[in-house]
Amino acid sequence: MPVELRHVRCFLSVARHLHFARAAEELGIAPPALTKQIQEAERLLGVRLFHRTKRSVALTAAGEAYHDEAVGALEHLARGAERAALAERGELGKIVIGYVASAVYSGVLQATVRGFRARYPLVEIGIEEIVMREAGALLMEGRIDIAYVRPPVPYPEGVEARTVHRDAFIVALPADSPLAASSVITPAQLCDQSFVVPEQESGTLEVARRGRFTARVVAQPGTLADVLAHVSLGGDVAVVPRSLAQCVTVPGVEYREIAGKAVPSEVAMVYRRFERAAAVKAYLAFAGS
Known part of the structure; x- marks a missing residue:
C-alpha cells in the first residue's frame, strides 16, 4: 500500500x-x-x-x-x-474562436473578447480566421468552439446561431467610376456593372433583386480584403458591409450608400447547441449579457 x-x-x-x-x-x-x-x-x-x-x-x-x-x-x-x-465555474480553460474578417471590422469580436478576458483572466482565448461555409463543420469536429459569421450560413444539426451585430450593405466601387459622382447609388444603377462577390453573397443578390437584374459575377475571391483589391483595380463593384467602410481605406476604392430601404447585414455568433465546456458556456453567457 x-x-x-x-x-x-x-x-x-x-x-x-x-x-x-x-x-x-x-x-x-x-x-x-x-x-x-x-x-x-x-x-x-x-x-x-x-x-x-x-x-x-x-x-x-x-x-x-x-x-x-x-x-x-x-x-x-x-x-x-x-x-x-x-x-x-468556467473561469479556467481554453476557447478557440473562429471568425470571418467582417466580424473584426464590425468591432463585435474585439469588444466581447476584451470584456471576457477582463472578467475571466485565466481563460485562454485563441482566434483564427476561417472560411465561413466551414464554420458548422469546424464546430462539430471540435476544432473551434465559437464562430463569428455573416448569415445566412448553412449549419449542421446541433449548431445554433445568435445575432450579435446588425449592419447594412453598401457599394464599393472604383474611384474613377462614373457612379462615384453620385452620393447614393440606386440598385438599378448597378444593372450594367460586373460584381466581385465576397463570401456572403446575400447582399449582392438582394441588390440585384431590387434593381430587377441578374448580377454579372466576375470573381468571388473570398475575403473582403481580396474583394476590395479587385475593386481597386477598376471595372468591378462589390456589395460589402457598411462597417468595412468605417475602418478600411483602400486607394482607388470609394464607398457609397444604397438608396431605399437598407439592405440588412448581420454578424452572428455560432456555437454548439449542447455545449459541455464550462469556459465556453461562460463566454456564451457573457456575450449574451
Missing part, C-alpha cells in the same frame, strides 16, 4: 508542532491513532521520520528531506483543487 494523503497530513502536523498531543488535537483524532498513522507511514516509506523520546520529538534526516517534498505535494494538490473549482 502506498503512502496516502492522511499519512502526509499527520506527518506534517507532527512536524509543525513537534508534539504528538498538540498535533492530534489539530487533526481531531486521538494521540494513539496519530501514532499509528506515523508508524504506518514510516513502515511504508522504509525510513524513520522522527526521533521520539518521552520528552521530545524531532525530525530525522530522512524526515527533514521528506518534509519539503510533502509540503510541496500538499500545496500542489491544493492548487489542483482550486483550478478544478475554477474550471467547473
